[in-house]
Amino acid sequence: MTFTNGFIHHYYIAGPVFTDFIADKTDKNQIRYEQYLRSIVADRDQPAPAGKIIIGELSELGLPWEYYYPSSGFVNVSQFSYTPQKVELLAATCLVAQEDIEVQAIVWTYTALDVWLDGEKICSVHEPVYKPIKKQPITLNLTKGQNTLLIRMQNLAVRDTRNIFGIQLLEHLEKIESAHPDAGNAQPFLDLENWLAGIELKGNKLYLPQHAPCRVYLSYDDDTAGSAGIEISSENIVDINERATLAVIHGEIQHRTMSRKIELLAHKKPTYRKLPSLEATQRDMFDELAELGTDSPFRPLRFGLFYVLARWNSGNRSEHDEAHIIRAIEQIERREDCSDFHLAGLLRLMRFHSLPEDISARARQAILNYRYWMTEKGSDGMCFWSENHALMFYICAYMAGEMYPEKHFPRSDRTGLEVNRVARHRIRQWLADVEEYGFEEFLSADYMCVTLGALLNVVDFAEEESSRASGLIDLMLKSFACHAFRGSIVAPQARIYRSVILPFTQSAQALIHLLNNDTPVGNSEWIVFLMKSRYQLPYHYASLMEEPMKMEYPTGNAYVKLTKHRHYMLTSVQSPRYDERPSFWENNSFVESVDIESNDYIKSFNERFHGTSRFEPGVYGYQQHMWYAALDNDTVVFTNHPGEMSDDGGMRPGYWYGNGVMPAIKQQDNRLGVIYEIGEEHPIAFTHLFFPSAKFHAVAHVGNWLFGQKDGGYVAIWCSDALLPHHDRLIDCEYRAYGRRMAYLCECASREEFATLDPFIAYCQQLQPAFDSYQLRLYTADGYSLTAKKCDNITQYI
Incomplete structure (x- = not known):
């Protein structure tokens, strides 16, 4: 078995095992508290995993050894944990050497890790980290024949948890298997x-290799648990269901299922449902949400209480409504991460409707005992500091204090009246900041739906701040409308998830569809807050959606550019800022005398953790999406430096969303340049291009250029390195460029400039783009130039 870029690919694993983990010590700084938990979570000086390493046999963790699949070179069992837990995992692999040999290698890990080679400990990483990944050089003294590596992994699971490690061999790969x-x-x-x-x-059509090693089945849309699917063991060519969006091919070995998922991106198309009026569209969307959670038997849903709110606002009830409400109260009682979302829904429900007496009493106790800020008593894993969470906690505290003005809130030692007064001050600070600087989580088609919900509670229940909150919702919706192309939001975004590959699937599509029902259908649980709201949707913004425009503007510390033509769109956030007089707000989170209760501090705190809007080349990224070129609402291209090695990892930054390392970016009208410099301290030495061939009407690959045409629009991408096709979960959608220094150039045009694709190709080739990898300079024959200057502090604020 060979290695890819030196990484070991084949492992057995046992685990992961999760146990609750809360320390008695508390801290008013949540990040510092979690750093403390990480410092004590790992048991040190443990022996090597005991017992035989045999598939199916129990490990010392009480779970069986399993064949790890799929492997990208990293063992990745990342997950989201709503409350702090300890996670443990064992792993094993072997290296077969042709002779006695000393090999230099690297252990990459976010976790605490111990590694043994044939019983001798060769590596210990005592404390896990959230970011950046740790790089630990090791020496492997291999003897001729088989050498066994055993690994013990320990980590703190809190929110998005990076249970990831990999071992990379740096030399003598030709002598090792x-x-x-x-x-x-x-x-x-x-x-x-x-x-x-x-x-x-x-x-x-699926084309299958000869001689399947076992009975193999095809299922659709991840239905591997529901049925065995269609047996395809003896087939070589299989026709795909044209309505399916995911093909799952799976086989069973020794009662263990292995499956490959292939996303059928060509089948994922926007849905249109034009109703007679916008009012009818709104009712239809609310009714759709109200239907959720009504099935029998009861099935817990993450936002079950929101669907109850939709039903009760419509004058309907369901047999499981009380169960959904109680589950939300339980999540609030446990102070799970994102429980502030459920609390916002519960408080809104209680303002409009009466709860049964027993549920009301339990809700009151959960509300009084809640931890409304990280400086209050208690410990948990809640994220308080992101832009959407901060306002959500503020307005929840405001509403709770107003609801129970004379009651004692034990975690703050305040009366409800005092809680309300403190929260009102924080809400005003938050509103003033966004009014002055714009949104930090700018254009985030997922997170800004959450911010919408918080703002709607301000509109409806904070009388003095109501009109200001309405104005910020207007600003949010106007920005989305400007960045809409063919009815979907195509925008650089401060925080994003994998829906970035198909803009019409983003949560905020619900808002676009509410404003203009000619656009693709979308829905989000957060629009439930519009029911019974005094906020009036600005329907006149719909005219901006198809209006050609050029615009540029600051938001937070970012600077956004947009060129929207009727046949294409190109948009980006600049890195670093190139505007004539860049004005940044100052990060005060390191100032000793700063008021840690102030919104300014929380905003700075968030920038340190998420790196939301201060973009500089070479800095470690998070969930930021830097640029898009679009020829349709389902036909987009972009590049990123992935934060992980495969499409199914689920980390932030992920494979298609965010950046492990941020690029330099400069847009001039319909042209954009990108430069990546990936340091040796990051394990992933490639960038990639999202280019969904099946979505275009015509494509061409000429030298280092890729060209696409759809309807009357053209897009061209040039790379300084060879663009090599790669097939993972997506097929014919990805091109990789291997290396640590590379540049891309993107050019957009329309048939109004070039009658067909061929003259566009000829025009792009005469641009003669070139990249000086030493000077980190990208330039073209007609004068475009971009030079990247790497930021001195690649971790920025950590």
Whole structure:
């Protein structure tokens, strides 16, 4: 078995195992508190994992050893944890050496980690980190034949948790092979893994390798648990269901299922449902939400209480409504991360409707005992400091204090009246900041729906601040409308998830559809807050959605550019800012005398953790989406430096969303340049281009150029390195450029300038783009130039 870029790919794992983990010590600084938890979570000086390493046999953790699949070179069992937990995992692999040899290697990890080579400990990383990843050089003294590596991983699970490690060999790869501790039992799994990797998708047909190693089945839309699917063991070509959006090919070895997921991106198309009026559209969207959670038997839903709110606002009830409310109260009682969302819904529900007496009493106790800020008594894993969470906690405290003015709130030792007064001051600070600087989570088509919900509670229940909150909702919706193309939001975004690859699937599509029902259908649980609200939707913004425009503006510390033509859109956030008089707000989180209760401090605190809007080349990124070119609402291209090695990892930054390392970016009208410099301290030495071939009407790959045409629009992408196709969960959508220094150039045009694709190709080629990798300078024959200056502090504020 070979290595990819030196990384070991084949592991057995046992775990992960999760146990609750809360320390008695508390801290008014949540990040510092979590750093403390990380410093004590790992048990040190433990021995190597005991017992035989055999697939199916129990490990010392009480869970069986499993063949780890799929492997990208990292063991990645990341997950989201709503409350703090300790996570433990064991792993094992083997290296077979042709001779006695000393090998230099690197252990990359976010976790606490111990590594043993044939029983001798060779590496200990005592404390996990949230970011950046740790790089630990090690020496492997391999003997001729088989050498066993055992790994013990420990981590703090809190919110998005990076349970990730990898081992990279730096030399002598030609003299080493990767193997498994239990090679005989592993072979059937390896055979199935290789067979699954050989599957190809062409159009609506799957092409399967010969001689399936076991009985193999095809299911659709992740329905592997519901049925075995259609057996395809003896097939070579299989027609795909044209309505399916995900094909899951799975086989079973020794009662263990291995599956490959192939996303059918060509089948994912926007849905249009034009109703007679915008009022009818709104009712239809509310009714759709009100139907959720009514099935029997009761099935917990993350936002079950929101759907109850939709029903009760419509004058309807369901048999499971009380169960949904009680579940939300339980999440509030446990102070799960994002429980402030449920609390905002509960408080809104209680303002408009009466609860049964027993549920009302329990809700009152949960509200009084809640921790409304990280400086209050208690410890948990809630995120208080992001832009959406901060306002959500402020308005929840305001409403709770107003609801129970004479009651004692034990975590702050304040009366409800005092809680309300403190919260009103914080709300005003938040509003004033966004009014002055713009949104930090700018254009985030997921997170700004949450901010919408918080602002609507301000509009409806904070009388003195109501009109200011309405004005900021207007600003949010106007920005979305300006960045709408063919009815969907195409925008650089401060925080984003994988929906970035198909803009019409983003949560804020619900807001676009509310304003203009000619656009693709969308829905979000957060629009429930519009029911019974005094806020009036600004329907006149719909005219901005298809209006060609050029604009540029600051928001937070970012500077956004937009060129919207009727046949294409190009938009980006500059890195660093190139405007003539860049004005930044100052990060005060390091100032000793700063008021840690102030919104200015919280905003700075958030920038340190998320790096939301101060963009500089070479800085470690998070969830920021830097640029887009679009020819349709489902046909977009962009580049990023992935934060992880594969599409199914689920980390932030992820494979397609965010950036492990931020690029330099400069847009001039319909042209954009991008430069990446990825330091040796980051394990992923490639960038990639999202280019969904099936979405275009015509494509061409000419040298270092890729061209696409759809309707009357054209897009061209040039890369300083060879663009190599790569197929993971998505097929014919990805091109990788390997290396640590590279540049891209994007050019957009329309048939009004070029009658067909061919003259556009000829025009782009005569631009003769070039990249000086030493000077980090990208330039063209007609005078475009971009030079990247790497930021001195790559972790920025950590």
